[in-house]
Amino acid sequence: MNAVYNGIDTIRDYRALLSGWRLGVISNPSGVDRGLTASIDILARDFRLTALFAPEHGIRGDRQAGQAIADDIDEALQVPVYSLHGQRKRIASAQLSAIDLLVYDLQDVGARFYTYLYTLSYAMEDCARQGVPLLVLDRFNPLGCAVVEGPLLRDQCRSFVGMYPMPVRYGLTVGEYARWINAEFGIGCELHVAPCRNYRRGMSFSACGLPWVSPSPNIPTPDSALLYIGTCIFEGTNVSEGRGTTRPFEQIGAPFIDARRLQERLARHELPGVIWRATHFIPTSGKYAGELCHGVQAHICDSEALRPFCAGMWLLHEIREQCRDFAWTAPEHADRLFGDDALRSGREDIPAILARAERESEDFRERSRPYWLYGD
Template sequence: MRAVVRNGVQVFIDDGYVNDLRDRKVGVVTNHSGYYPGRGHLIDLLIENGVKVEAIFTPEHGLRGLLPAGESYSDESYKGIPVYSLYGPRRKPPVNILKELNAVIYSIQDVGVRFYTYISTLYYTLEAAGEAGVKVIVLDNPNPLTGTVVEGPILEAALRSFVGIWSIPIRYGLTAGELAMLFNNEANLKAEVEVIKLDDWRRGMWFDETGLPWVKPSPAIVDLNSALMYPGIGLFEGTNVNEGRGTDEPFRVIGAPWLNNVKLIDEASQLGLRGVDLTPIEYRPLGTGVKYNGEECRGVEITVKDRESLRPVKLAFTLIYLLSRIHPREFKFLEHDGVYHFDYLVGRRGVRELLMGGKLDEALSIIDEGISEYMKGIRGYLMYY
């Protein structure tokens, strides 16, 4: 029998925390994932319980979670409440608006990956709240990829950006609540933070063991396997290889019109990759802004066989190394004005050059650098065991 975990919204409503905010003015940082299974969205439940929702702030993909990756959008309204976009020219809740509130509630389901931008929105929410002197209440959600497996590289400070807001590993092994406490303390954001903890969640749980229904956190994270592969295959967003966007299997296929998929699979099979099967596939990605839109691609389908042993970042490094060998002319890292998006995703300078230079072992060793120290450093932020 599967365990039944209660998310932070359920605990907040059922256990009476919401009563402390009755007749109080609050702002809510959320999207479609801030919900009570079977009962509805957090915003509606707050209003039903007499909370004065004065402002809503929304991350990448918008309030409904339907907008494509990277697409900025404008402010709107929901039931007469102003909705402020935090994915456009503005990335941080306006301090002057927060100063008029009694509290800010944060409730967004992320995927436990550093370059998934919801956690950058969390960081800026804490920063703005610290400046405004308003309390932040984080309604926690499970880390879909468990809280036990961590995979680097750890971000170097020089590469901080909206796809890498703090020096943590790519797969960082914390819930949003735990991460909020780390951000607030390590970055000295000076916010007052309260975390409404999950009920009955344990660190070793995958999302499909929680009993909670899967709601796509964003359009391309269609299921748990897409989320699991995202820490690695998401790095292909910095290359000219399609990462499965525009297909029914985002982050579970890679391909390009010029890719020799049979040779790639053959060479990969000799490197002892763990946890996956690779099979050749032909597909045609479709969608605005996707790589090779409408073109026939030869690719590789990645099937998860053992998620406990799978290390998606190591898999991605290996595939990129092989692609650079098999297709030295065709394969490229995307560059604009001398800036490589891959560097910001991977979080370490030099990895790109090592992979292109045939130094796979050196690149793989960077993944593990500093992880033992990181694991020791986060002990004080852990809320679940």
Template sequence: MVQTGLDFLLEEPGPLEKKRVALIVNQTSVTSGLDYGWRALARAGIEITRIFSPEHGLFSTEQDQVAVGPQPGAGIEVASLYGSAESTLAPGRDLVEDLDLVVFDIQDVGARYYTYLNTMAMFMETLNGTGIEFMVLDRPNPLGGLEVEGPPLEDNFRSFVGILPVPVRHGLTAGECALLYRAVRGLDLDLKVVPMKNWRRGMYFDATGLPWVPPSPNMPTVETALVYPGMCLLEGTGLSEGRGTTVPFLQGGAPWVEPEALAEALNREGLAGVIFRPVFFKPGFQKHRDRTVGGVYLHVTDRRAFRPFLAGVAFVKAVRDLWPEEFAFLRGVYEFNSAHPAFDLLTGGAGVREMIENGAPLSGISRSWEMYNREFREARLEYLLY
């Protein structure tokens, strides 16, 4: 079994003793025995001054883009890092000036736009030059650490769904992302990563022996995480990404989509490791609530061959090609940003959207990020811990 950074720290909690400690956690901060990290650390004699919770809240009770208010259940002061304004995404100095050490322990899912590591990066910026220590308790990347996929993040497209300078599927752990971010940003930050034991880069989460605790309301299973780096792109369109159903991100569509036609178009692309099955579904909330939606369901048949970001791009492109009048890229405020379309914020630039709109073939679109991915594989080597 893989031993997480939290389990390793609990064996030797000395670095936290006699310090005023804050935790950035949610319900995924658990030991291998499913004890919450804040409780286990308190029993080990660690003084926990406060808890900071990310988007969705401490127990992942809130949906996406919903401000998080008071949160009971921890027995410790909980401060939200996701409110109703962009200013709430990082803590005020008054919430860190009484601290000696901040500990980050949240399960990520391996995609640049999953917001927890962006919360981590913003907190690191807050601590820059303060002398307050920052510690990351490492956890597995559910998608493994071998593959990377997707376009780069352009500087003027930075947002809460894009802060780390990595591909969409980055193949890094939280600790490795922290090391990379400190170096790229040149932060004056005392950073320590408590590594895992027995984790290998070729492991998917269900090979670790660890329990899966849903890190957010719409991430119920490891299978959801497998498709998320691509299917999250539907958030930037008028298509349902399956929120409001029991299998979010594994299916998507719209009331005007004809499932058989979409499945045929996608399966014709011959994407490795995935079969698209025509379906109908009815979301209980969010997009197309209480309406019958036509679409497809993604069946991943070969995880190692499957390229989730490419599959998501193929999905969006196929729908736009088949139903250009009905399809739309969303405009307006998305994760506190209205400067760019949501799809562009997710992909890190306007290029992918423009290629789709201009009718570029899928093969040409995918080639647009291949060189960057090769360069990133080399650049990331100095930050790898495993």
């Protein structure tokens, strides 16, 4: 099988578009070529890079989730870095006036609530208003694009962790996502996409032949990216999602959980692709920092069979059933992550949620088909 090349790996094919222009770039350490050279360094070497724009976690990846980022100067390249994750999430008109073309190169994880998507969405709107073209250097989806999961986001839950009616696991590359929102929501951006080479929708991360570079501090492994689809919902609860440990989103726990009982109850569901192990951990930061937590770790034994959204729903259900101390500590955030209030309110039980999610996600897959760049 031919190795996959991301958009940055074919950047020389776009010299006609890039040469002679003042370039602004949205990127971070996940933006690298096959040889692990930073995209911003490649663009600065071969073209006229005049501005950098920092998403969540910063241009060099040195900020934690949610941490505000300030404007700065990149020491290595000596160009200004403008924050897109703090008090300002949009590109100011004056900043756009100083560039001729904006380049986007970030590794997404295939989850609706990953903020890089909406940094791109805002940038497309800003570019459209000011007539600045935007080039997306497309990247593989580490979850693959063949499977979609989860309910659609409702309008009342729109936020910077979800703006459009798409499933939790939406089955598109970031370039396809940009094509979809540009057309379906009338953004009107002059959009260019540098597609991946040799990529197919059903390819897993391991099949791509590419190195894993953590797209953000708490997605350290391909397993954490896949399980994130189902366990990110715990951000809205008093249960630790594993932040502050070496296995964020892979292990879930709290001081009040009976780990062995939870493991036994989950095993009864016989969910495909995952084995649950009772575990105990002490986070170094985040929820319960310095406290002993009890829970489970999800061990993926078949990534193609695993449906992480389904697994996450049953995990949440069993913790709620078992633990009287369980609480929704950030209910609005939980609703935004899930897409509506049906899970938190109990308005739908888990089988009903999963049945609706299957209908809605499959419908989305078909509706997004006109914007695909890659075949099955």
